[in-house]
Amino acid sequence: MAEHPNAALLREAISTFNRGDFDAYREYFTEDVVWHVGGNHPLSGDYRGRDAIFEYFETVRGLTGGGLRSEPHDILADDSHGGVFTRVTADRGDRHLDVVLAQAYRINPDGKFTEYWALADDQDAVNAFWS
């Protein structure tokens, strides 16, 4: 069965993020996208609007030396939703992060992300990494 277009879209978007091409990555989001960062750490919270979200991505890039990687092992999608199971790794000084995230996306008819939320298999490890 052919991959759903929104699954291909998510695959491309994540690859663009991993390359660090934020100008191109911006094109995947609506202006008023909402990005929910779960957990209980200094970066947790709701980021509203594309500018706020990219400030968050810049913070993440700064803290991890641009080395945060997302390697999806399964991408699910329908016409308005996406689901990604991905291994996320990063280093920050002597701290190492290696978790599996389940990520949920809402996708509009133009193929732009409007909302995102996620949960790690080891949220305590995520909290410790960003704290």
Add this chain to the structure above:
Amino acid sequence: MTERLNAADVQRGFEAWNSGRMDVLRESLSEDAVLHFAGNNAMSGTYQGRDAVIDALARAIQRWSPHSDVESILVSDDHLMIFHHATGEHEGTLYDVTPVIAMKLDANGKVMEVWSLANDQSGYDQFWS
């Protein structure tokens, strides 16, 4: 070919959740199932093993009587992701949040890992407080 959970099974699972049919939920889980529950609330954390997962779900149902309506079900060979509206009432306050249940399946189609993700974490924390 192994038996796979499909959309009809998911609907049956949600009916079981809404009506507190723990036997149906138990059947869908592998023995070493793990549940990751988001947020900073009375349900948050990781539950290891089918008995612990069922105990946690039973506690949730008894204390909060949550009700979930399925919005969308995504399926692949190894995973399911279900967007749903959860509503409930706790200490006189009404809640309406949209969590996602993400599941990893084993070769027999049993659920081996479950994530419950909140989009509105503060609403979710209030709901499960």
